[in-house]
Amino acid sequence: MKAVELAKSYNPKDFEDRIYQGWKEKGEFGPKKNATGEHFSVVMPPPNVTGILHMGHALNNSLQDIIVRYYRMTGRPTLWVPGTDHAGIATQNVVERQLKKEGLRRQDLGREKFLERTWLVKEKHHDIIKSQLEKMGCSCDWEHERFTMDEGLSRAVREAFVTLYERGLIYKGKYLVNYCPKCGTALSDDEVEYENMPGKLYHVRYPYADGSGYITVATTRPETMFGDVAVAVHPEDERYKAIVGKLLCLPLTDKKIPIIADSFVDREFGTGMVKITPAHDPNDWECGRRNSLEAVNILNPDGTLNDNCPQKYRNIQAVEARELVVKDLEDGGYIVKIEDHAHDVGHCYRCHTVIEPYLSDQWFVRMKSLADKALDALKKSDIVFYPRRWENTYSHWMETIRDWCISRQLWWGHRIPVWYCKDCGEVIVSREDPTCCPKCHKSNLEQDSDVLDTWFSSWLWPFSTLGWPEETADLEKFFPTSTLVSAYDIIFFWISRMIMSSEEFLGKAPFRDIVITGLVRDIQGRKMSKSLGNGIDPLEVIDQFGADAMKFTLCYMAAQGQDVLIDMNSFKMGSRFANKIWNATRFLLMNLEGRNLVKVDEKDYSVMDKWIYGQLNSTCLAIQKAMEGYRFNDAAQSIYSFFWNDFCDWYIEESKQKLLHGSDEQKDRAISILMDVLESSMRLMHPFLSFITEEIYQKLPNHTGDVIVASYPVYDEKRCYDQAHGLVSSLQDVVRTIRSVRSNLQIAPEKKLKVVFRPSKDFIATDLISDEIVFVSSLVGASSFIIDKDAKEPVDGAFPANGLGYECFVFVRDAIDVDAEIARLKAEIAKAEKSLAGVEAKLSNEAFLKNAKAEAVEKEKSKKAEFLEKIKKNSEHIGLLSSF
RNA sequence: GGAGGAUUAGCUCAGCGGGAGAGCGCCUGCCUUACAAGCAGGAUGUCACAAGUUCAAUCCUUGUAUCCUCCA
Known part of the structure; x- marks a missing residue:
């Protein structure tokens, strides 16, 4: 047999792309027709189509790839569905930013042209994302790739909307929504990010209508006072019991508002009296509903004050109006005091503009019944979270769920399938586009101009990607999916809703195991973000260290849903390991020269042979257990220590004697076992280091086919070799x-x-x-x-x-010159003692201790300890040597 | 205000009712023809604090402190 030559050093760029293309061309990613056993399927959380993949995606997809490759090798029919999300607001923002550079607004193009342009942007970004996933080595089935605005998925969205409408679970209503004045759209509660910001707390006098004095309310937003319809106190607040029911004059206006009692009021906050502005505050909205109060909207859609305010303040932006109102209140003597007051302010999660609670017409999904079914799924253990603690978070959210605002005032997205008859006012909700009004039969119809929340398509992802609502073979075979891997920041947005929709439309959970990963952060624990500039680009990691190094490192660090803190240097770990694998292989392949591979019978195994096979075997068991519990770091550590510490450091070293100095028979025997262990190791490690194991596997004389579809090594209790x-x-x-x-x-x-x-x-x-x-x-x-x-x-x-x-x-005497060694140690002791005396002199000097910097004192103290240690050790060594 | 998480080596973190671990970093010595991206050896810890349960606690319980996250 000829030796196989391997490049002198590990260079992943030489083979990663080639190997990926090879797999793709051979169709290795799709489910095998002859595979047997229970299916294993995973849907990829679809990245936003206008985003670029970051380390979070790299972590998430690395773990999915590991799982998928593992189960594929166990022989089960395996499918990993990739895809992208149209990401309504985010994508529309990208295009609008482009337009702005050209001095245009979306309205200048019109809906149709704007959408055409958005599709182009989508295509471009999609290609980038796909190539990133390929670079990472993701073994997803591109034949099954989907996009949330595909024809099929759009049909699923339609079906879901109409079905929910028919079941009475969708309604249109006036509601106080979170409104982003910049994006010009409503946001769901979850899309609002709260941030503590400095602000002011204004204490304002509201006089009694009968002129008998005044009360004081505290507010952070005085400009909303034109929408005030009451002032509330706590019903058990002794201070104010007597005044409930009295009327107040609203300053700067001629309005009269009552004092009411409501238990939501915090008696400790401010004066214990709060103004009630139902149209501009969620708590006030609830309070207003409880007390049958009118909601007076004082804002235009662009965030300026409207005609419900006094003439003077109309058409002014709220922030500017605030200054004006405060000045007028001060001039009128209504201001008692103004304090600094930090409070949480909601921001748009897309553009970070301060959101306004805004009263408008929106579409909602009634969530209660959906949530109940989703809670049952957890109670029946149809779904299991890894780690389990997320189950509490999930339950709590489901139990306190509020209706879901699904309409968005955007253009990019699924149009709401509702038409209004302009002639008779009929509302038509339909799976197919209607051509005429079913009531008056005229064709003067107009579709609702809003689109659906992005999550209204992604909550159908696990089954819409498999063909639902059609009853397809894929749906039959691969649904419900097996495992979902996601970060914890979208448990509410996405995971919970997928469970609800799946239970509602298909009557079962969309997946059993839910693996919640941590977030990838920088080495200081901060989120990676563009503004901080602390992000790491997965492509750059791959460029420097290779895709295998990235995947293995992330896997090694992904413990039990803990956040992963990394910097560029972290990936050296995976890179060194890959290099070790490369070089060990190189050595073994070199030694194939002139050899014949033989089958070594178990009864002829030496103790060392049994030992390495036993270590291999126990590693199989460790990995199996780790994979079953999604303990990725355990799996990575098992592999690392087996290959490096056991195989390289001990077994290969032991074999060298035979390989270099043995008889031909001994050499054949040694290399045969080495090649056997190496071949098994490649299969064992393939899910974790996919490219290098495939590249090596192809060069092994004892390989068959591709390692990606080879059988995974299994634990065999007969091969433990404990002795x-x-x-x-x-x-x-x-x-x-x-x-x-x-x-x-x-x-x-x-x-x-x-x-x-x-x-x-x-x-x-x-x-x-x-x-x-x-x-x-x-x-x-x-x-x-x-x-x-x-x-x-x-x-x-x-x-x-x-x-x-x-x-x-x-017998060290022959190796060292005892007298010379003793002399050297004595000299060192003398030197150390001299230095020690100096240090002690300083440390016993009061002036030094009093005036020197703390660090300097510490430095002297540690020097003292060092010298003492040195003297002690050297004395011991002299004692040992003297006894010779 | 509610919930969850964290606290272990210089750093990043595993672990776990009975002899404290990994990677990186550090120190010492080695270019031993697979690998200096390596090899060998080494140092470093009142396992946050306090009490309790136990034959035994870094681990379980309770409390405290500090930090982080989510929810309201």
């Missing part, structure tokens, strides 16, 4: 003990020493060490290694060391 494990552990202990002696005495490796080894009579590894005496001697640098159960103690001129069940005597 061999114990023996080799003892041998390793002996080697480490002797090495430690040499190292502590700083004996150069090339200096070979005589070693006498004295095992106790029940030391188990005596025979093994005897058999492996050449190997052991080379590891410990022994000129001769004598096993002598009766060696007398102390052996003259030997340095003793001991371990569990044995003693060793290392």
Whole structure:
């Protein structure tokens, strides 16, 4: 057999792209027709089509890829569905920003042209995302790729909307929604991000209508006072019980408003009296509804004050109006005081503009019944979270769920399938576009101008991607999906809603296992963001270290849903490991020259052979358990220590004796077992380091087919070899003990020493060490290694060391010049003592302690400790040497 | 205000009712022809604090402190 040459160093760029294209061309990613057993399917959380993939995506998709490759190799029919999300607001913002540079607004183009342009942007970004996923090595089935605005998925959206409408779960209503004046659209509660900001708390006098004095209310937003319809106090607040029901004059206006009692009022806050502005505050809205109060909207859609305000303030932006109102209140003597007051302000999660609570017509989904079904799914354990603690978060959210505002005043998205008859006012909700009014039969119809919330399409993702509402073969075979991998920041947005929709439309949970990963953060624990400039680009990681290094490193660090803190250097770990694999393989392939691979029978295994097979076997079990519990870091660590510490550091080292100096028969035998373990290792490691294992696998003389579809090594309880494990552990202990002696005495490796080894009579590894005496001697640098159960103690001129069940005597006298060594140590002690005296002088000087900087004092103290340590150790060594 | 998480080596983090671990970093010595992206050896920890349960606590319970996240 000829040796196989491998490039001198590991360079992932040489093969990663080629390997990926190879897999793709051979169709290795799709489910195998001849696969048997339970299906394993995963849907990829669809990235926003205008985003660029960041480290969070890299983590998420790396873990999915590992799972998918693992189950594919176990032989189950496996499908990983990729795709992208149209991301309504985000994408529309991207296009609007482009237009702005050209001095245009979307209205200048009109809906149709604007959408055409958006589709172009979508195509461009989609291609980038797809190539990023390919670079990462994701083994998703591109034949099954979907986009949330595909024809099929759009049909699913229609079906879902109309079905919910028919079931009475969708309604249109006036509601106080979160409104982004910049995006010009309503946002769901979850799309609002709260941020603590400095502000002012204004204490304002509201006079009694009968002129008998005034009360004081505290507010952070005085300009909303024109929408005030009442002032509320707590019903049990003794201070104010008597005044409930009295009328107040609203300053700057001629309006009269009542004092009411409502238990939501916080008695401790401000004066314990709050103005009620139902149209501009969520709490006030609820309060207004409870007390049948009118909601007076004072804002135009663009955020300026409207005609419900006094003439003077109309058409002015709210923030400017605030200053004007405060000035007028001050002039009128209504202001009691103004305090600094930090409070949480809601911001748009897309553009970060301050959101306004705004009263408008919107479409809603009634969530209660949907949430109940989704809660049942958890109670029945149809879904399981990893780690379990997220189940509390999920339940709590489901229990306190509010109706979901699904309409958005955007152009990019699924049009709401509702038409209004302009002639008779009929509302038509339809799966197909209607051509005429079913009531008056005229065709003067107009479709609702709003589109649906992006999540209204992504909540159908696990089944819409498989063909729903059609009853397709894919849906039959791969639904429900097996595992969902997602970060915790979209449990509410997405995961919970998928469960609700799936239960509602298909009567079962969309997946069983929900793996919640942590977020990827920078090394200081901050979120990676554009504004901080602390992001790491996955493509740059791949460029520097390779896709395998990235995936393996992330896997190694992804413990139990904990956040992952990384910087560029973190990926060296994976890179070094890949390099190790490369070089170990290179060495073994070199040694194929002139060899014949033979089948070694189990009965002919040496202790070392049994040991390495046992280690391989126990690694299989560890990985199986880790994968079942989604403990990715455990799996990565098992692989790492098996391949590096066991296989490379001990087994290959042991084999070198035979490979270099053995008979032809011994060489054949040694390389055969090495190749066998290597081949298994490639299969074992493939899910975690996909490219390098495939590249190597193809070069192995004992491979068949591609490793991506090879069978995964399984644990075999007949191949545990516990006895061999114990023996080799003892041998390793002996080697480490002797090495430690040499190292502590700083004996150069090339200096070979005589070693006498004295095992106790029940030391188990005596025979093994005897058999492996050449190997052991080379590891410990022994000129001769004598096993002598009766060696007398102390052996003259030997340095003793001991371990569990044995003693060793290392003959160091020949290796070191005792007198010279003692002289050197004495000189060092003298020097240290002199330095110590200086340090002590300083430390006993009051002036120094009092005036010197704290760091300086500390420095002196640590120097003192160092010198003392040095003196002590050197004295001990002199004692040892003197006894020779 | 409610909930959850974190606190272990210099850093980033695993772990776990019975002998404190990994990677990186650091120190020492080695270019031993697979790998210096390597090899060998080494140092570093009142496992946040306090009490309790236990034969035994870094681990379980309770409380405290500090930090983070989510929800209201």
